[in-house]
Amino acid sequence: MKENYTLDQWIEIGQEMMADRERRIKIAKTRKFDTIAVHGIYDLKQALEQNSGSIMEPTYLSTAEVYYNSAQMEAGLSYQMPTWCYSRIANPSNYFLEETTALLETYGSDLEASCVATSSGMSAIRTATDPFLVKDDSLPPMNFVASAKVYGGSFQQFSVRRYQEQGIEVRWVKNPTNLDEWISKIDGGTRFIYGEFPSNPSVDIFDISEVADLAHSHDIPLIVDSTCASPALTRPLVFGADIVIQSATKVIANSGTTIVGLLTAKKNITSKVGSDDMREDFATWAKLWPYRDNGPCLHPMGAILTLNDMRTLRMRMAQMSIAALKVSEWLENHPKINRVYYPGLESYHAHEMAKKYMKLADSDENMYGFMLSTDIKEANEGDSINARKFYDALQMIFRATDLGRVKTIATLTAISTHQQQGEEGRRLASIKPNAIRIAVGIEHVDDIIADLEQALDQV
Ligand SMILES: Cc1ncc(COP(=O)(O)O)c(C=O)c1O
Incomplete structure (x- = not known):
């Protein structure tokens, strides 16, 4: 009778649960990308014994877990056995999304x-x-080094919330492909390095392995936001990064039904601040401690919606990448277009570097993602007259601040996603008033090009 189990018995059950999890991870690791995306670590045994035989992972729209007795509650809440206890900390739906993500x-x-x-x-x-920006009087004044070519929200989080409100210095790297610029910004007070691969909206990249080596030589971690590549194309942890961020809101959950973030960290990250537990298993530590206290949890419905879209990530990414390359080549040859920024183009400033880092999983084929940026020709430098004419003439492509969708979306970035960072911030991040970001969807590419063509005809 489980109602009579002691604390030690529950701890023993917890150890068996952990061993079972390890066994399922080991099996998953022998499988291909698509198989992992479809099954993760949810197997027949779990379906039959723990989820009423459901072939899909549990959707537990529930705030809390019930316990057999006080001993199980004690074991669970002191983290001596796996438990989901309360949905701000954990939930079985989120658990399957997290495990699948770590594997991918x-x-x-x-x-x-x-x-x-x-x-x-x-x-x-x-x-x-957060965990790297902690007080440590034995170190020089705290700062962090970040690529200036980041999503506008990240730019604001760093420059307004961190610097203006908290006084934590952010040192911007203007040209992330230039390793010397990263080197020149680091000192003894630097807590981490941050980059976007590829960046939104300028589609710039950096040498992940070299920047990771640089970070580690200073005893600090490299954090990479790889939302616009996704693990189907680029896996920064495998190239040496310590932590990878996905706004899974984008191509991972690309039906466009939910807002989701995923933080994945490899075991034993590098950091000169924080506890041994934090370094050993950063994501689990973050979940059990600061996340629990701060409460940035994901609703389980969002987890299931994301997991369902994630199953087809690789094939969608392939189709979107093939279409985005065609669109880029077509635009590049159009007389009303000034420039196209797309890592798959020969004209791209870091095409060789992109080849090293952007490859479809389980294929030798280089693929470069769904996102491109283009400048429309204007009569005068700094104008956006033609860009707006083109933008307002789009008939099928949606005018929105979004990307990574099944539907193609175009964004005039200077007045939308990167509006709040102001002219100076946009100059720092090389965002021009006439730049249009195009996030190619999964429509037929001929229809996407036809809409672009008729809109350019209006200019
Ligand atoms: C590269 C990148 N990182 C982070 C974010 C923020 O993600 P979310 O909107 O899910 O908070 C975005 C949003 O556009 C993004 O493009």
Whole structure:
């Protein structure tokens, strides 16, 4: 009778549960990317014994877990046995999303990692960076080094919330492909390095392995936001990064039904601050301690919606990448277009570097993602007259601040996603007033090009 089990018995059950989890992870690690995305670590045994035989993972729209007795409650809440206890800390639906993500982010390697799902990409960034920005009087004044070519929300989190409100210095790297610029910004007070791969909206990249080596030589971690590549194309942890962020809101949950963040960290990250427990298993530690206290949890419905879309990530990414390359090549040859920024183009400033890092999982084929940026020709530098004419003439493509959708979306970034960071911030991040970001969806590419063509005809 489980109602009579003692604390020690519950701890023993917990150890068996952990061993079972390890066994399922081991099996998953022998499988291909698509198989992991479809099954994760949810198997027949679990379906039959723990989920009424459901072929799909549990959707537990429930705030809390009930316990057999006080001994189980004590074992669970002191983290001596796995428990989901309360949905701000954990939930079985979130658990399956997290386990699948950790496997996909380390796919093709022996790396071990853990993941914590958050309420948004922004809260994943906050959860990833907070623990390194702690008081330590033995170190020089605190700062962190970040690429200036980041999503506008990340730019604001760093420059307004961190710097203006908290006085934590952010040192911007203007040209992330230039390793010397990263080197020049680091000193003894630097707590972490942060980059986006590829960046939104300028589609810039950096050498992940070299920047990771640089970070580690200073005893600090590299954090990479790889939302626009996703693990189907680029797995930063495998190239040496310590923590990877996904705004899973985008291409991972690309039906566009939910806002979700995923923070995945490899085991034994590098950091000169924090506890041994934190370094050993950062994502689990973050989940059990600061996340529990701060509350940036993901609703379980969001977890299930994300998990369902994630199953087809690789094939969607392939189709979107093929279409985005065609669109980029077509635009590049159009007389009304000034430039196209897309890592798959020969003209891209870091095409060789992109080849090294952007490859479809389980294929030797380089693929470069769904996102491109283009400048429309204007009569005068700094104008956006033609860009707006083109933008307002789009008939099928949606005008919105979104990306990674099944539907193609175009964004005039200077007045939307990167509006709040102001002219100076946009100059720092090289965002021009006439730049249009196009996030190619899964429609037929001929229809996407036809809409772009008729809109350019209006200019
Ligand atoms: C690269 C990147 N990171 C983070 C975010 C923030 O994610 P969320 O909107 O899920 O908070 C975005 C949103 O556009 C993004 O594009």
